[in-house]
Amino acid sequence: MRDDVAPRREGLPACFRVTDEVASALEANEAVVALESAVLTHGLPVPQNIQAMAAMERAVRDAGAVPATCVVRDGRLCIGVTPEEIEAAAQDPGREKASVRDLACVLVGGGVAGLTVSATIFGAQIAGIRVFATGGIGGVHAPAALADVSADLLQLSRSRVITVCSGVKSILDIPRTLEALETLGVPVFGYRTDTFAAFYLESSGHPVPEVRSCAEVTRIARAHWRVGLRSALVIANPISQAEAISPDDWSQWLAEAQDAAVKLGIRGKALTPYLLETLATISRGRTVRANLALLEGNARLAGEIAASLTQ
Ligand code: PSU
Ligand code: MN
Numbered sequence: 001m002r003d004d005v006a007p008r009r010e011g012l013p014a015c016f017r018v019t020d021e022v023a024s025a026l027e028a029n030e031a032v033v034a035l036e037s038a039v040l041t042h043g044l045p046v047p048q049n050i051q052a053m054a055a056m057e058r059a060v061r062d063a064g065a066v067p068a069t070c071v072v073r074d075g076r077l078c079i080g081v082t083p084e085e086i087e088a089a090a091q092d093p094g095r096e097k098a099s100v101r102d103l104a105c106v107l108v109g110g111g112v113a114g115l116t117v118s119a120t121i122f123g124a125q126i127a128g129i130r131v132f133a134t135g136g137i138g139g140v141h142a143p144a145a146l147a148d149v150s151a152d153l154l155q156l157s158r159s160r161v162i163t164v165c166s167g168v169k170s171i172l173d174i175p176r177t178l179e180a181l182e183t184l185g186v187p188v189f190g191y192r193t194d195t196f197a198a199f200y201l202e203s204s205g206h207p208v209p210e211v212r213s214c215a216e217v218t219r220i221a222r223a224h225w226r227v228g229l230r231s232a233l234v235i236a237n238p239i240s241q242a243e244a245i246s247p248d249d250w251s252q253w254l255a256e257a258q259d260a261a262v263k264l265g266i267r268g269k270a271l272t273p274y275l276l277e278t279l280a281t282i283s284r285g286r287t288v289r290a291n292l293a294l295l296e297g298n299a300r301l302a303g304e305i306a307a308s309l310t311q
Helices: 022-027 038-043 047-064 083-091 101-110 115-129 151-156 176-182 213-228 248-263 268-282 286-309
Strands: 016-018 032-035 066-073 076-079 095-096 113-115 131-133 162-165 188-191 231-237
Touching: 016 022, 022 066, 022 286, 032 047, 032 115, 032 286, 038 047, 038 095, 038 113, 047 066, 047 083, 047 286, 066 083, 066 101, 066 115, 076 101, 076 115, 095 101, 101 115, 101 151, 113 115, 115 131, 115 151, 131 286, 151 176, 162 176, 162 286, 176 188, 176 213, 188 213, 213 231, 213 286, 248 268, 268 286
Parallel strands: 016 076, 032 066, 032 131, 095 113, 131 162, 162 231, 188 231
Antiparallel strands: 066 076, 066 113
16 A cells, blocks of 8 residues: 555454455455444444445445445454344344444443444554545534534544545534534545535535545545645535435424424433434435435445555
8 A cells, every 4th residue: 555554464453353355455455445333233223224234335346345344243343244243233132332432341341333433433544444434424413502522523533544424414513513623624525516415415505625536535635644644534425316305305304303302302312313213204214215325325435435545
């Protein structure tokens, strides 16, 4: 690899487990894309979650790259897992969701954990993987009073990994999240668009600089890291027009789901899963279908960027 950080296998901490396929690809300077697994364990219902991971891995391969889905199991941070391990993680009754701060706990616990963006890009950087795909990154939650800011943001400022996403999770405050990324010095680009993607919606309307090709992403990322900066770069890739949800439908569905949550007194950790589940019901599956489409699209683009990075 021509970047300043060479892929590593030897000298990796003992708690890392890298599959032979991923390790050989990295050693041979072939394209590799890291994938998160919190979307598998906590983001989508069974069986759509398993289908989503399979579709993402396939899209990465179709683009000429090797997928490296990252999961914690048996006390190891696994970089690359088998389809059987994906199914097992999706259905494990004791599965946890781990960000960077939870990593040590779940490693010691010995069980299964789906990794968020923060934990995945941390592991990817150590393993020497330079490209990562997800649906939406974590960020700043809408009600300011919650003061809920995802660990993803700080970790993006610490991991040299190109992060392909369709913006931030659907229920977050987009302008506040973009301000936080600016404060942290994390560059954000729109892929073939000059506005920031808005998960299920095509655009948030917030302006971002546009990149036109994978080669351009690669040039900018190399310059960013060669000059000595140590952060991720966020590439916001909008959902395809065909699968995008109209802003009117979305605001109506979200208001309905939020009303229901308030009436039932649902708060804290239970709020996001409740909202997503209710939105899926109200929209008769449209939100889940859109989620699968954007995950697959991001995996494909990440694969193409990873292939371009090997040139
Ligand atoms: N986007 C989604 N669903 C998800 C996530 C993102 O549409 O489940 C996951 C990602 O793994 C992301 C994490 O890193 O949620 C952020 O969680 P938190 O806000 O608790 O940091
Ligand atoms: Mn949070």
